[in-house]
Amino acid sequence: MKVSNQRPKVGVFVGRRAAPAARVGRGAGDLTRFVVALLLSLGFGAWLLSLARLSPADIDAFGLVGALPVTYWLALVSTLAVFVACLGKTAAAYYLGSVVLLIVYLHATPALVYDGLRYPWVYKHLGLVEYIGVYGAVDPLIDAYHNWPGFFALWALLTETAQLPLEALAAWAQPFYNLLYLPPLLLFCRAFSQDARVVWLGVWLFYLTNWVGQDYFAPQALAYVFYLTVLAFLLHLFPRRDNRLTRTLGPGAARLLRTTYRPPEEPERYTGRRAVLAYTLALLAFAAMVYSHQLTPFVTIVCVIALAAAGVDRLRVTALLFMALTALWLTFMATGYLGGHLTELLSDLGAIGQNVERNVGERLTGAPQRQLVLSVQLGLSVALWLLAGAGLVKSWRRGRSDLALAALAFAPFPLLALQPYGGEALLRLYFFTQPAMCLLAARALLPDGAPRVGARRRVALGALSGVLLGGLVIAYYGNEAVNYVSATEAEVFRALYDTVPEGSLLMAVSPNYPLRNSAFYYRVVNTSLVQQLRPEPFEAVFVDEGVVDVSALVAYMREFPHAYLVFSDVQRRNLEVLRPVPAASVAALARALATDPALEVFYRAGDVVIYTLRRAP
Numbered sequence: 001m002k003v004s005n006q007r008p009k010v011g012v013f014v015g016r017r018a019a020p021a022a023r024v025g026r027g028a029g030d031l032t033r034f035v036v037a038l039l040l041s042l043g044f045g046a047w048l049l050s051l052a053r054l055s056p057a058d059i060d061a062f063g064l065v066g067a068l069p070v071t072y073w074l075a076l077v078s079t080l081a082v083f084v085a086c087l088g089k090t091a092a093a094y095y096l097g098s099v100v101l102l103i104v105y106l107h108a109t110p111a112l113v114y115d116g117l118r119y120p121w122v123y124k125h126l127g128l129v130e131y132i133g134v135y136g137a138v139d140p141l142i143d144a145y146h147n148w149p150g151f152f153a154l155w156a157l158l159t160e161t162a163q164l165p166l167e168a169l170a171a172w173a174q175p176f177y178n179l180l181y182l183p184p185l186l187l188f189c190r191a192f193s194q195d196a197r198v199v200w201l202g203v204w205l206f207y208l209t210n211w212v213g214q215d216y217f218a219p220q221a222l223a224y225v226f227y228l229t230v231l232a233f234l235l236h237l238f239p240r241r242d243n244r245l246t247r248t249l250g251p252g253a254a255r256l257l258r259t260t261y262r263p264p265e266e267p268e269r270y271t272g273r274r275a276v277l278a279y280t281l282a283l284l285a286f287a288a289m290v291y292s293h294q295l296t297p298f299v300t301i302v303c304v305i306a307l308a309a310a311g312v313d314r315l316r317v318t319a320l321l322f323m324a325l326t327a328l329w330l331t332f333m334a335t336g337y338l339g340g341h342l343t344e345l346l347s348d349l350g351a352i353g354q355n356v357e358r359n360v361g362e363r364l365t366g367a368p369q370r371q372l373v374l375s376v377q378l379g380l381s382v383a384l385w386l387l388a389g390a391g392l393v394k395s396w397r398r399g400r401s402d403l404a405l406a407a408l409a410f411a412p413f414p415l416l417a418l419q420p421y422g423g424e425a426l427l428r429l430y431f432f433t434q435p436a437m438c439l440l441a442a443r444a445l446l447p448d449g450a451p452r453v454g455a456r457r458r459v460a461l462g463a464l465s466g467v468l469l470g471g472l473v474i475a476y477y478g479n480e481a482v483n484y485v486s487a488t489e490a491e492v493f494r495a496l497y498d499t500v501p502e503g504s505l506l507m508a509v510s511p512n513y514p515l516r517n518s519a520f521y522y523r524v525v526n527t528s529l530v531q532q533l534r535p536e537p538f539e540a541v542f543v544d545e546g547v548v549d550v551s552a553l554v555a556y557m558r559e560f561p562h563a564y565l566v567f568s569d570v571q572r573r574n575l576e577v578l579r580p581v582p583a584a585s586v587a588a589l590a591r592a593l594a595t596d597p598a599l600e601v602f603y604r605a606g607d608v609v610i611y612t613l614r615r616a617p
Contacts, residue, residue, distance in 0.1 A: 036082050036094050040101060043078025046071040047105050054113045056484055061369040061577050063480035065473060075105050076469055083204055084462040087446075088197045088453045095200040099182065102207055106476065107174040107215070114171075116487040116514075118480075122170055122217050123490060123514035125152065127497075129166060130519035132156035140336025142522050147337040150292030151219035173217035177225065178207070181215075184228035189439050191235035191267040192405050195448045201461075202439035208468040209384045209438065211377050211475035212431045213483075220428070223293035226285040227300055228435065231408070233282040234304065234318065236270050240311045240404060286322055290329045297326045299412050299432045306411035310403035366579045373478030380471050381430055388437040391444030398447065408436035481577040482512055488606045489568050490514040496564055496610070497521050505560035509589065510571035511578075525560065529553065530580040546584035554598045557613055567593060569607040 050072035058067030083098035110118040117123065128145050132138060133156045138146040145152065159166045185206060189199040214220045270278045290297045301322050308315035330338065365371070392406055412432045416425050445461060446453065453461075496506055497518030506524045511531035515521075527533060529541065533556070540552035557563035567590065575586045593599060593611055602612040 032086075036086060036097075039078050039082050040097055043075040043105075044101065046078070047075035047109075050075065051109065051112050054109070056114055056116075056486065059480045059484055059573070061367050061481060061573075063369075063373065063478040063483075065477050068473070068477070072105070072109075076102070076473070077466075079105070080462065080465050080469060083200075084458055084465060087201070087458065087461065092196070092200075095196075095204075099200075099203060099207060100179065103175055103178045103182075106207075106472070107178050108172070111171045111175065114484060116485045116490050117167065117171055117217075118174070118485075119213070119216050119483050120485045120512040120514055122173075123485070123493070123517040124521070125217055125219075126166055126170060127516040127518050127521045128152045129155045129159065131522070133160055134519040139522070140334070144294065144337045145219075147334040148219065148292055148294055150288055151222050154222075170217035173221065174215050177215045177221040178210075180225050181206075181228060184225065184232045185435060187232035188228055188235065188435050191232065192402060192439055193443075193448055194267070195446075195450075197450075197453065198439070198442050198446055198448055201446055202435075202442040204465070205384070205387075205438040205441050205468070206434055208465060208472055209380055210431075210434065211380055211472055212427050213476070214428065214431050219293045220296070223289050223296035224431070226289040226292075227296050227432065229285045230282045230289070230300055231303060231435075233270075233278040233285075234307070234315065235312070235404070236267055237275055237278055237282075238315055239269060239313050240266060241313045283321070287325060290325050295428060296432075297322070299415065299429075301326065302411050302415065303408055303432075306407035307404050310407040312404055367577050370479065370482075370577050370579075373474060376471050376478070377475040380468065380475055383468070383471075384434070384437050384441060387441035387444050389440075391440035391442065394447065395440070395443050405436055405440060409433050409440055479577075481573050484570065485512075485514050486568070486570050486606075486608070489566070489570055489608045490517055492566060492603070492605055492608045492610065493517045496566075497524065500524060500564060501562050503560065504562040504564065505557060507557075507563070507565045508571060509565070509567050510574040511580075512574050513566065513571060529565075530575065541589070542581050542585050544585075545582040546588050548585060548588045548592050550589070550592045550596050550599070554596065554613070563613060564602060565593070565599075565611040567609055567611070 050069045053069045053071070054064070054067060058064060060066060079098045079102045082094060086094040086098075124145075128138075128149070129152050132149065132152055138149045138152075140146045155166070155169070158164055159169070182203070185203055186199065189202045193199050193202075214224065269275075286297065286300065289300065301319060304315055304319045304322060308319060366374075388409055392409075395402060410433070412429045416429060445464070446457070493506075493514045494517045497516070497520050500506065502523040504524045506526055508528045509530060511528045513528065515526055529538060537552035537556045541548055541550060543549050553565075557565065572586055572590060575581065576583045593609075598614055599611045600614040602610040604610070
């Protein structure tokens with residue numbers, strides 16, 4: 001196996017000990033280990049105490065943020081203190097422990113506190129997994145998910161063969177996937193830096209700025225693991241060489257910044273059997289990605305092309321192979337969906353302004369608390385981009401013109417011109433560029449090969465990490481009024497899907513409800529009053545602020561042989577935060593549904609009420 005002669009200058013990687021910057025006495029090392037273990041243990045105990053004080057009933061317009069006890073914040077601060085204090089001094093176990101516990105505190109809390117699942121849109125994924133389990137196949141004519149069924153088929157196989165509880169697995173998806181991101185993320189960062197401190201700082205920043213919530217039980221979460229794996233392996237397989245572009249941009253940037261141009265340092269490259277295994281795994285990961293998700297293969301192809309342009313050698317054949325695999329799937333396996341939606345998909349092509357408006361302007365709506373949370377999310381994104389830009393400039397000023405890393409940080413953004421992706425394109429592109437952006441940001445905060453991390457730099461890094469961590473908690477937990485679904489409501493919808501006659505109307509008032517929460521979801525018509533039913537009967541129902549008329553809603557329900565309308569306190573709170581209509585109108589609607597003579601209560605479970613049309617006497 002060919003190994004690079006360049007060795008890490010400072011710190012350690014997982015499984016590999018590098019020469020320390022300064023030899024520490026045995027007694028001092030034992031004391032450090034004791035203090036670190038004590039801090040992390042106390043933090044873990046504080047987190048366990050905080051769980052007993054949290055409940056879904058604490059959720060308000062500001063989500064779960066206001067209900068988080070002091071002990072929860074102490075747990076987060078303990079990981080921050082250990083990471084910053086140990087940066088560059090001690091074994092990788094301390095970096096790893098801080099990152100893993102941060103993941104647990106952030107992402108395992110909802111799984112332990114909520115009675116239902118986080119995110120109402122998770123339930124439609126459960127429904128398709130159950131569909132495959134019941135019928136043993138997919139129907140490409142039902143919806144897009146049936147045309148990219150890899151994720152659902154995998155979980156259907158696992159739950160069927162191992163008899164695993166699907167809903168419990170989905171509840172723990174976020175901590176599971178975030179832990180799964182860690183190995184390929186470390187490998188990715190090691191492809192650009194041999195300084196372990198910079199590598200771990202990049203990983204730390206990734207988890208401090210990952211507010212996007214694309215790590216739940218969904219195809220995107222699994223596809224992202226494949227995305228990181230493909231890029232990490234390719235970066236360790238192929239050498240970087242100057243080409244016409246790098247010979248122009250690299251020295252040009254050096255002259256502009258009045259410094260000397262140096263080619264980027266080479267990572268450890270895989271050779272022999274190791275290289276064959278890595279390339280095979282990269283191909284398999286990409287093939288699984290094509291089978292599982294619509295967007296991620298295109299982002300990966302763009303990144304591979306960008307890497308080839310930035311001087312990573314011998315990637316053209318790989319890019320062509322990836323394009324061929326994607327084209328074959330679209331041509332032969334996804335025709336059921338594309339045949340009926342191609343015009344719709346092409347209608348937004350090139351409409352950059354409209355796509356940006358749908359990804360930014362239309363999202364910054366709702367109650368003041370929600371707008372604050374969305375502003376914090378935007379602020380975290382801008383802060384990361386600014387730090388990444390500073391890291392790029394600082395690297396180039398030192399003569400390290402690593403165009404490959406810059407390419408991965410910026411190449412996916414032109415895809416925004418192709419599709420708004422339901423208003424989520426910019427959010428997902430942020431997610432895809434986050435690894436490269438975070439490593440660039442780490443270079444801005446801690447230069448590669450710096451001899452030591454001084455006290456002032458540690459204080460600055462701690463303060464910045466504290467600000468990012470506080471912003472992350474607000475961004476991540478501030479929308480729980482939208483994200484939370486009670487177990488009772490999920491059970492009610494599931495019972496309806498399983499029992500109502502085929503062709504029935506199943507409607508919620510809020511757009512966020514446990515949609516398609518059964519293998520038999522395809523038999524009914526799903527809709528929500530405030531989202532799908534615009535302009536009518538929505539505008540006829542909500543006459544004015546605080547004034548509603550449900551007669552148009554009743555008329556719409558009469559168009560179906562059987563119709564069921566579900567309303568609950570969770571939906572009411574959801575609407576008060578999203579503000580598609582004034583809060584007074586939501587309260588007026590609840591009163592009108594309860595008193596309208598054309599409607600009757602079909603079933604009631606706690607605060608969840610199912611209305612149906614009153615039968616003639």
